[in-house]
Amino acid sequence: MLLERLRQDRLEARKAKAVVKYNLLTALVAEAAKVGKDQGNRESTDEEVTAVIKKFIKNAQETNDLLRLRGASPQDEELIVLHSYLPQQLSETDLHRILEEAKVAGANDIGALMAFLKQNFSGQYEGKLASQVAKAVLAR
Numbered sequence: 001m002l003l004e005r006l007r008q009d010r011l012e013a014r015k016a017k018a019v020v021k022y023n024l025l026t027a028l029v030a031e032a033a034k035v036g037k038d039q040g041n042r043e044s045t046d047e048e049v050t051a052v053i054k055k056f057i058k059n060a061q062e063t064n065d066l067l068r069l070r071g072a073s074p075q076d077e078e079l080i081v082l083h084s085y086l087p088q089q090l091s092e093t094d095l096h097r098i099l100e101e102a103k104v105a106g107a108n109d110i111g112a113l114m115a116f117l118k119q120n121f122s123g124q125y126e127g128k129l130a131s132q133v134a135k136a137v138l139a140r
Contacts, residue, residue: 001043002050002085003032003036006025006049010025010026020078021077024081028082032049035049035051047122050086050123053082056078057079057083089124096133096136098121099113099117099133110135110138113134113137114134117130
């Protein structure tokens with residue numbers, strides 16, 4: 001499980017005295033574990049952990065944008081660490097191929113195509129890109 005991998009990597013970062021990585025993973029593990037605990041005192045799923053990682057990435061990118069505006073150097077190390085835990089993202093070409101196949105199989109509206117993606121490829125695509133590709137596939 002992804003949460004267990006984060007915990008293990010946090011321990012390794014502490015042993016290696018990688019302060020930035022350790023602090024980031026400590027916050028990430030706490031936030032990710034909280035999701036499952038809040039929803040029935042259970043372990044968080046990989047999809048839930050991935051959603052938390054994406055939230056951390058968004059926050060780190062916003063922070064970096066603010067730092068650049070103020071003339072300071074961004075904290076790219078955090079983004080590198082966070083991106084390493086995301087599943088391989090589908091390319092636009094892959095999304096196009098997958099959605100074309102789903103359309104042939106009977107998914108003939110945007111809701112059905114997006115539901116197919118969520119059911120079969122959760123966390124492996126960027127929602128805005130998937131929506132654009134789905135609209136293009138339906139326009140054909």
